[in-house]
Amino acid sequence: xxxxxxxxAGYGAVEVLRGISLTVxxxxxxxxxxxxxxxxxxxxxxxxxLVQLTGGRITFLGENIAGxxxxxxxxxxxxxxxxxxxxxxxxxxxxxxxxxxxxxxDPDGIARDLARVFELFPIxxxxxxxxxxxLSGGExxxxxxxxxxxxxxxxxxxxxxxxxxxxxxxxxIFEVIRELSKSGVTxxxxxxxxRMALRLAHRGYVMETxxxxxxxxxxxxxxxxxxxxxxxxx
Amino acid sequence: MLTLAQQLWIGLTNGxxxxxxxxxxxxxxxxxxxxxxxxxxxFMLASFLALTLVGLLGLATASxxxxxxxxxxxxxxxxxxxxxINRTVDRVVYRPLRNAPKLAPLVSAIGVSFxxxxxxxxxxxxxxxxxxxxxxxxxxxSFPDLIPSTNLLGDGAAFRITAKDLVVIGSxxxxxxxxxxxxxxxxxxxxxxxxxxxxxxxxxxxxxVDRVISATFLIxxxxxxxxxxIYGLYVNTIKFQDGYxxxxxxxxxxxxxxxxxxxxxxxGGLVIGIVRALSDQYIGAQxxxxxxxxxxxxxxxxxxxxxxxANVREKV
Ligand SMILES: Nc1ncnc2c1ncn2[C@@H]1O[C@H](COP(=O)(O)OP(=O)(O)OP(=O)(O)O)[C@@H](O)[C@H]1O
Ligand SMILES: [Mg+2]
Numbered sequence: 001x002x003x004x005x006x007x008x009a010g011y012g013a014v015e016v017l018r019g020i021s022l023t024v025x026x027x028x029x030x031x032x033x034x035x036x037x038x039x040x041x042x043x044x045x046x047x048x049x050l051v052q053l054t055g056g057r058i059t060f061l062g063e064n065i066a067g068x069x070x071x072x073x074x075x076x077x078x079x080x081x082x083x084x085x086x087x088x089x090x091x092x093x094x095x096x097x098x099x100x101x102x103x104x105x106d107p108d109g110i111a112r113d114l115a116r117v118f119e120l121f122p123i124x125x126x127x128x129x130x131x132x133x134x135l136s137g138g139e140x141x142x143x144x145x146x147x148x149x150x151x152x153x154x155x156x157x158x159x160x161x162x163x164x165x166x167x168x169x170x171x172x173i174f175e176v177i178r179e180l181s182k183s184g185v186t187x188x189x190x191x192x193x194x195r196m197a198l199r200l201a202h203r204g205y206v207m208e209t210x211x212x213x214x215x216x217x218x219x220x221x222x223x224x225x226x227x228x229x230x231x232x233x234x
Numbered sequence: 235m236l237t238l239a240q241q242l243w244i245g246l247t248n249g250x251x252x253x254x255x256x257x258x259x260x261x262x263x264x265x266x267x268x269x270x271x272x273x274x275x276x277f278m279l280a281s282f283l284a285l286t287l288v289g290l291l292g293l294a295t296a297s298x299x300x301x302x303x304x305x306x307x308x309x310x311x312x313x314x315x316x317x318x319i320n321r322t323v324d325r326v327v328y329r330p331l332r333n334a335p336k337l338a339p340l341v342s343a344i345g346v347s348f349x350x351x352x353x354x355x356x357x358x359x360x361x362x363x364x365x366x367x368x369x370x371x372x373x374x375x376s377f378p379d380l381i382p383s384t385n386l387l388g389d390g391a392a393f394r395i396t397a398k399d400l401v402v403i404g405s406x407x408x409x410x411x412x413x414x415x416x417x418x419x420x421x422x423x424x425x426x427x428x429x430x431x432x433x434x435x436x437x438x439x440x441x442x443v444d445r446v447i448s449a450t451f452l453i454x455x456x457x458x459x460x461x462x463x464i465y466g467l468y469v470n471t472i473k474f475q476d477g478y479x480x481x482x483x484x485x486x487x488x489x490x491x492x493x494x495x496x497x498x499x500x501x502g503g504l505v506i507g508i509v510r511a512l513s514d515q516y517i518g519a520q521x522x523x524x525x526x527x528x529x530x531x532x533x534x535x536x537x538x539x540x541x542x543x544a545n546v547r548e549k550v
Contacts (some may be wrong), residue, residue: 048438074440086435088428099428102421103440151440 001026001061001186002047002078002155008055009046016042018210019056024155029177029187031197031218033231034207040190041083043207044157047188048080049073060155075103077154081161083190085144089133093124096132096143100150110150117146120176138169145176155186162193174200194231198222206231236392241511247399247468249507250406254461255484256491256499257413258320258454264430264494265450267336271343272323274481275350276455280316280462281472282357284308285377288466289364294378301380305463312459320455321448329444347478354474374473377466402468409460410500413453417496422449430494483510486530492543501541 002024010016016039024030032040045051047058049070058065060078068076088096097117101110118125121142127135132143141161148156158177162170174196181187191197198204198218206214206227214221221227255277262270288294293304323346331339359371366375381398385391417423429436429446437443465480466472487506491498506526513525533540 070437088431
């Protein structure tokens with residue numbers, strides 16, 4: 001579904017991604033882990049068109065997507081829930097979710113997906129008329145995930161959905177990711193919480209200073225000495 | 235007491251014009267964090283177009299129904315004219331500077347403001363009857379008094395309400411309500427608010443931010459075009475510096491209400507109109523600017539986010 005070959009990208013003169021390659025197949029959950037500043041967020045930004053690709057190739061659903069604007073990629077089903085939630089703080093919860101469905105023109109489908117989001121996160125239904133900025137951190141993260149679901153993603157990029165959340169809420173978010181995956185959404189998950197991410201994912205990539213260090217089945221990475229020492233704190 | 239009420243009424247009527255111009259400042263600022271210094275001068279250019287069209291259509295000597303239809307046409311033409319110019323300036327001048335330091339588009343906006351003022355001066359010098367035959371380009375031009383300003387309460391009444399006042403207030407309110415419905419109900423309007431709050435997230439929702447910015451300039455321009463006609467009809471004289479003066483008041487109104495905040499711009503405009511009128515009456519017309527800007531400074535000290543400015547913090 002997604003194929004990245006020797007991708008290079010950065011900010012101005014600073015190259016952050018120094019030729020990374022990865023693939024995500026239809027139906028998979030793939031996780032990308034790595035230390036702070038490794039370039040995980042930059043990778044996702046490059047995939048979703050926020051950061052310009054300066055070398056290599058990215059294909060999504062068989063098409064080269066280098067240079068395709070971010071808003072067009074959403075239309076094609078590549079949806080990115082960014083790091084730090086980025087909720088519209090003065091729009092209501094409901095309006096935030098409507099914005100998620102911005103590219104869609106099927107009112108019935110949108111209504112069904114809205115009902116689904118409210119079913120997965122009942123608290124959002126309760127708070128639907130409240131401004132997004134007044135939600136707690138955990139609720140905002142649920143809203144960010146819900147909002148991304150409203151776009152009907154085929155491939156969902158999630159950047160640190162567990163950041164700064166209480167264990168119970170993290171567990172809830174991960175449960176929802178699993179549910180989404182079951183319903184046919186392909187997922188690329190960036191996480192600090194490497195253990196949880198590797199338990200959830202089929203495959204994983206380990207990233208270090210702009211390059212892919214390791215790529216393997218998630219279960220194998222959980223057993224890998226380097227990974228255990230560096231990312232699982234063992 | 236009656237004097238006070240009368241000044242409030244006059245202030246309210248004047249304030250409508252400030253509010254309409256302030257909306258253009260605040261909407262653009264909301265999305266680009268750009269103070270579009272040329273906005274007031276755009277308003278002035280539209281007022282020159284209004285006067286030119288009124289002259290060409292001969293509305294000054296036309297009968298009632300013709301005046302009504304003619305004015306609707308003039309409003310439409312001025313709104314479209316200002317909308318298109320505003321969007322074009324964005325495309326040509328501001329868009330290439332989107333990723334430049336904030337100071338660059340700001341300085342460019344000041345440049346555009348001067349260009350517009352000079353265009354106004356040129357326009358004022360055209361050999362047209364309404365421009366005074368082109369003899370004195372910089373001189374104030376008189377705008378025909380097309381709407382009756384007889385007192386609706388009767389000639390001798392102590393309080394004055396004219397048909398003109400009602401047209402200014404009524405039509406401005408209609409435009410404001412329409413704008414409000416647009417930004418709160420329509421898909422594009424919601425996209426506008428979303429983009430103003432978080433442009434990065436807006437792009438990730440599939441919103442074409444460039445399109446939203448263009449729409450914002452179109453709408454802000456149209457409001458200025460509409461305000462220009464209203465202003466000409468109400469004040470009955472226009473000049474090429476009007477954009478600078480009214481723009482400054484309108485910008486103050488936008489800051490007063492909380493820059494970036496749409497209802498805030500309206501509230502700010504009305505407050506400025508009323509404060510100006512009261513200050514003229516009770517303090518003296520020569521103190522007008524000192525009072526208005528003194529109030530702005532005081533407000534910025536005690537309530538920097540403006541009257542209705544957003545106070546919602548983003549949680550990290
Ligand atoms: N907008 C930017 N301008 C310049 N440099 C940036 C920018 N964003 C990120 N960087 C740099 O790029 C490198 C990779 O950052 P990135 O955010 O991709 O890391 P990350 O793996 O997501 O880290 P974290 O786990 O802390 O989120 C860092 O060295 C960072 O300083
Ligand atoms: Mg990151």
